[in-house]
Amino acid sequence: MSISRRQMLKSTGAAGVLALGAPSILRAADVINVGVTAPLTGLSAILGETLANCYKLAAAQLNADNGIGGREVNLIIEDNQTSTKGAVDKARKLLFSDNVDVMMGGILSLERTATLSVTGPAKKLYIYPTYYEGGECDPFMIATGGVPNQQIDNYVPWLVENVGKTCYIQGSDYAWAQVSSKIIQEAFEKHGGEVVGVDLFPFGTQDYGPSMQKVREVDPDMVWTMVVGNDAITAVKQYRSFDMKPAYVTQAFDEVFTTSALPDGEAEGMLSAQSYFTTIDSPENNAFVAAYRDMFGENALVNSISEAAYTGFMLYAAAVEQTGGTSDPELVEAITSMTLEAPQGTVSVSPETNIMSTNSIIGRVRADGLFDIVENFGRIKANDPNCSLS
Template identity: 30%
Template sequence: MKLTRRQVLAAFGAATAMSFTSRLAAQGAPITVSALYDLSGGLESYGQPIVDALRFAVEEQNAKGGLLGREIKLNVYDPQSNMQRYAQFARQAALSDKPAVVFAGITSASREVVRPIMRQFNTLYFYANQYEGGVCDRNMFATGVTPGQTVEKLVNYSAKNHGGKVYIVAADYNYGQIIADWVKKYTADNGGEVLGVEFFPMDVTDFKTSISKIQAAKPDYVWSALVGGAHISFYRQWKAAGMLGKIPMSSTTFAGGNEHVILTPEESNGIMVCQNYLQELDNPLNKQFVADFHARFGADYPYITELGVGAYQGFRLWVAGVEKAGTVDRLPVIKALESGISLEAPSGRISIDPKTHHTTMDVHIARVENGGLLPVETFEQQPPADTAMVCDLIANPDDNQQYVIDF
């Protein structure tokens, strides 16, 4: 039987991976990395790309020879979008896996379940999602964007291009409520006006009354901080009401769960977002990353999300910390990361901010267009300025709380 070139390369790759794995196994026990992400229960559109990105990162590192000469093993748990299961699996991972690091949590609620458990069991914790900012905990590193990095940029852009009057719709939990406050602040800074704010539980699917209120208010644009599978209904009902294109929409949550892929172009084109990562970024490292990712998961993979890349980049930062420390032990790795480790990543350069354990990174405003995200404007090397207002872990290493930032 004659093999194609692709089959030959695949067989060679598999043989090479097996060879690496065999050699690594001979050099010591695997290094365990645990991951807790929703693969069911309503937030799976966010969780699955994150887990895929972590698998990719682990496989990539093992193909390079592992870490400190040892194979990395990834253990994945599905909390099913349930906080009790998050608590259960966080304890199980910390006690049974004895991981070198845990990557976990999509919502702020899940983070605040996991974070104290990781601290209790002295297990290093990476939170890779965008969030509302303010967490100050030496045991945690946050590699997603915060409001000062994205919300400010998108509010300014929206006010400049559409006008200062905004109507806010948001998920009814910690993230949505605090993001709404940030939108209010930046709107006021621009001399604008918030015409209305509505919060919706995560399981709400009927937005007709809210859309009628928005139509009556006649804002210059709508800000969406909606989250989860149920809230996709808002965008469909917005289109059905004939509003897409009539009143512009801006969001820092849209596309995080591949909403721009799930919805049709007719339901989503023109929505503006601001993120750290876009699959369309035109730099050599990202082009290679996308090509390799598609080679692993298929050319028809829906879209490599910002949340997935946040986990991938967080993993790369953790690896850099371990390599600098020369050990996977928690405190030496924390100290290594606090030295200000930085690296070139698919989204651009990312660096650990020692005082906050958050990251300095590029952010990009983009427009949803035919299932993709078309870059419009880039802001380079944005620090976590919001969290830096309240957190200094170099001066106060024992700090352990989430601050509500007073602005």
């Protein structure tokens, strides 16, 4: 797994995407402790198990292939309970009691911000896997999930051309949906369309009926949903129960949600923009999905957040190999100098923002809840106007 700076990593080597090999002799006394906070309970629990599983897969593959430079990976996963307090408490435990070498994980923005409030002052590397609203500019945070321009800039003109010009937004009332809704409005205006309404709901909303009635009144070409976590299940079911006619589009839903959280066919026809879908047909992704199913079941599915978590783990492993140690500034420099063949495709992390250049892919939900890929715009560089690190 040894690499040189700016050398492209291949999936058969440092990226570690292939199936497990025979265990090598590890230096058990020399361990790399990896701390993960994942929402295993609370609002985001619907996605937390898959997130934790991808960290487990990465650790297992690395340990089966001589660990990281002969050092065994010790993975410690804590439930942050999808709460600010839980994320802070678990980050403190991992960092100061378990003495982890790196922090990873988190889904909602509140989880990221809470974790960063611990790792930032400690100048400890934190690798966040979920697409988010941008605006975080910590030199020790690496984001592998992307920011709005990577999901929205190519998606909106495609929607205007292929679906229609008018859009109504429904979303959860927190940072990611708040910022994204503004960017979506600007993008529709730029491309000759219009957002005709925006409704943002507090976490735990049970009745979306009044918003559905407003949608019926304005009759848009599409409804763009950014309702998240368990609330999204309620929102989708009510959308269907109201027999809504506009196209249902999003950049939030993935196959874990559309197959396990909803009844068969409930999400069929929805469009979603993500950096990854299980159905990507490439050697890297086919090997990744096969290894995941071998470990967690033949029908187990991965989503974009968890693929980004896996990719971040492999970037970290390659950086430790390259630098020969766990010095956080050196690891950040190494990670931002690499190109990696990940399951989603070729990725790299910009030293200007510490955000990964993710792929931008549009998928349409099939009857079985998986996604047919209808457009792949390839790798998109993150644009975060509120962050400049270089």
